[in-house]
Amino acid sequence: MTKIHWSIWIGIGLIVTLVSSRAELTLFIWIGLAFILIGVIKLIHRFVFTERAPKEETKTARPTHAQQRILRCPRCMSTAHATDNYCRLCGTPLRHLNR
Ligand SMILES: [Zn+2]
Numbered sequence: 001m002t003k004i005h006w007s008i009w010i011g012i013g014l015i016v017t018l019v020s021s022r023a024e025l026t027l028f029i030w031i032g033l034a035f036i037l038i039g040v041i042k043l044i045h046r047f048v049f050t051e052r053a054p055k056e057e058t059k060t061a062r063p064t065h066a067q068q069r070i071l072r073c074p075r076c077m078s079t080a081h082a083t084d085n086y087c088r089l090c091g092t093p094l095r096h097l098n099r
Contacts, residue, residue, distance in 0.1 A: 006046060009039030 013035030020028030071080045071094055073087040080087055085095045 004042075006039045006042035009035050009042060011039075013037075013039060 013032045015032070016035060017029055017032030020026075020032060071082055071084070072078070073080055073090065073092050073094065075092045076087065076090045078087065078089045080094055086093055
């Protein structure tokens with residue numbers, strides 16, 4: 001539903017309302033008005049979502065908890081814990097990878 005732009009809903013709604021009002025189709029006038037209403041609601045929703053958008057971007061940009069915890073030794077490619085300062089296999093310092 002969010003894929004259809006609000007202007008399309010209002011546009012279709014206006015056409016349906018105008019055409020049906022000429023042809024005196026009361027039911028279609030209401031359908032047209034409903035389309036306009038959906039378009040207006042979508043327009044309001046768009047303003048709400050654009051205000052929230054920067055918050056969601058910072059959330060997705062941040063690495064997840066799992067990504068922060070799993071480390072790989074740059075020398076021997078063995079897995080290491082985030083709390084490890086040195087590789088358990090070859091002793092390569094890993095502390096800088098944590099930051
Ligand atoms: Zn290693």
